[in-house]
Amino acid sequence: MDLNHCPSSATLADFSFGNGFSTSEIVLRAHISACRHCRTKIREIETIGSDLLMNEFHDHLGSFSEDIDSKVDEIVEGYDSSCDRNSAKSLNLSKSKADDFELDDSLDCLFPSYLDCSFDALPWKSAGKDIQLCKLREDGNSRLWMIKGKPGAKLPKHSHRGQELTLVLKGAYACSSNIYQPGDLHECDDENTHQPIIVGEVDCISLVATEGNLKFDNPFLRLIQPMLGI
Amino acid sequence: MSIKLAKKEPDSNELERSRETKLLKSVRDNADKSAYRELYKLMAPKLTAWLCAQGMERSLAENVLQEVMIIVWTKPYLFDENKAAARTWIYTLIRNKMIDEYRSTTRKKTGLQKYELLNNIDEFVDATDVISTTRPVNDIISTLPKEQKQILYMLYSMGMSHREVSETLGLPIGTVKSRTRLAFQRLRRNIGENQWT
Numbered sequence: 001m002d003l004n005h006c007p008s009s010a011t012l013a014d015f016s017f018g019n020g021f022s023t024s025e026i027v028l029r030a031h032i033s034a035c036r037h038c039r040t041k042i043r044e045i046e047t048i049g050s051d052l053l054m055n056e057f058h059d060h061l062g063s064f065s066e067d068i069d070s071k072v073d074e075i076v077e078g079y080d081s082s083c084d085r086n087s088a089k090s091l092n093l094s095k096s097k098a099d100d101f102e103l104d105d106s107l108d109c110l111f112p113s114y115l116d117c118s119f120d121a122l123p124w125k126s127a128g129k130d131i132q133l134c135k136l137r138e139d140g141n142s143r144l145w146m147i148k149g150k151p152g153a154k155l156p157k158h159s160h161r162g163q164e165l166t167l168v169l170k171g172a173y174a175c176s177s178n179i180y181q182p183g184d185l186h187e188c189d190d191e192n193t194h195q196p197i198i199v200g201e202v203d204c205i206s207l208v209a210t211e212g213n214l215k216f217d218n219p220f221l222r223l224i225q226p227m228l229g230i
Numbered sequence: 231m232s233i234k235l236a237k238k239e240p241d242s243n244e245l246e247r248s249r250e251t252k253l254l255k256s257v258r259d260n261a262d263k264s265a266y267r268e269l270y271k272l273m274a275p276k277l278t279a280w281l282c283a284q285g286m287e288r289s290l291a292e293n294v295l296q297e298v299m300i301i302v303w304t305k306p307y308l309f310d311e312n313k314a315a316a317r318t319w320i321y322t323l324i325r326n327k328m329i330d331e332y333r334s335t336t337r338k339k340t341g342l343q344k345y346e347l348l349n350n351i352d353e354f355v356d357a358t359d360v361i362s363t364t365r366p367v368n369d370i371i372s373t374l375p376k377e378q379k380q381i382l383y384m385l386y387s388m389g390m391s392h393r394e395v396s397e398t399l400g401l402p403i404g405t406v407k408s409r410t411r412l413a414f415q416r417l418r419r420n421i422g423e424n425q426w427t
Contacts, residue, residue, distance in 0.1 A: 010406065011392075018328075020391070047314070049321055049325070050321035051317070075303050076263045094319065
């Protein structure tokens with residue numbers, strides 16, 4: 001699938017090193033499953049890491065070379081080569097961060113496994129005119145949401161205390177002269193203030209990972225923010 | 231008008247990468263103990279140093295390394311040279327193992343370790359200006375602007391997230407992101423593009 005909006009190199013690097021905030025991983029995995037371009041970039045990040053490792057990039061950190069022969073002997077005398085062919089754990093360890101996703105280039109196959117129910121069956125809550133929210137997961141400051149808007153609906157103008165990653169699952173929205181469509185990933189952080197507007201003929205449903213609370217311009221929304229938990 | 235492309239000679243990085251991959255294939259296909267020993271000697275010291283730089287205690291780093299090198303010996307059939315070079319496969323194994331250890335023991339760098347590593351940044355960045363030019367990767371690193379080297383160091387050597395880099399350097403997150411993008415663009419053009427194996 002060719003997608004128009006992808007995560008930044010910085011976010012892919014954080015994902016590759018396991019440094020992203022907890023709910024970001026789900027949103028990124030879903031996007032990457034549909035995006036060959038990002039899978040290639042992740043492999044590049046890994047290749048660059050291994051080349052830096054082997055080219056003295058880290059050598060000033062010290063060298064640990066004593067007892068190598070005895071450590072090798074421990075392994076080659078203690079284990080048969082290719083002796084264990086049934087370990088799922090090792091298989092997972094040996095995977096590139098791009099490997100998990102080489103299953104299918106569509107989002108359809110992925111979401112039932114995350115949600116285990118249809119979009120309609122989710123416990124949606126109203127969050128303003130033509131906007132509904134559903135919190136799927138909370139882990140400290142990190143939250144995972146679904147958000148649904150009717151065509152023409154405007155989300156309140158807001159910025160963030162941390163990163164926000166939005167993956168469009170259905171429909172489309174416009175924001176800052178860009179259109180985001182299914183599979184596209186929209187990345188925002190503390191420095192962006194934005195106001196998405198649902199466009200097209202159908203409801204727009206997105207999966208959103210947020211790190212920290214949203215910041216609203218509207219004082220009324222700031223007042224009711226704790227009740228919405230956003 | 232036709233453009234004739236000059237055939238690029240493999241540099242020492244590519245030759246070393248091919249050598250390591252050949253060794254791992256020999257381990258996989260022939261259970262070759264001497265190839266395994268050579269591969270271990272090439273990679274193990276660098277991997278241990280890297281794990282320690284990520285904040286791992288030396289004894290834990292050695293255990294993690296040994297567990298990973300056991301996988302390399304007992305499950306080399308998981309290696310596919312069409313997907314990655316040997317060094318990238320082993321780096322991936324150890325990176326994944328390290329992420330598991332982070333999650334399972336909530337290991338975090340101590341303030342002291344961070345401080346010592348931060349002091350290393352300037353030394354490292356200065357050193358890359360006069361680094362040996364016999365290493366093609368270092369050639370490329372040495373041509374990067376200082377601020378991009380600094381971020382690469384913090385990401386790859388210290389294992390920091392972009393937010394941590396932004397907070398540590400007192401830079402807006404957007405600046406950190408754009409420096410990262412520029413550094414990766416330069417590295418992708420010059421390191422290993424279409425030369426994974």
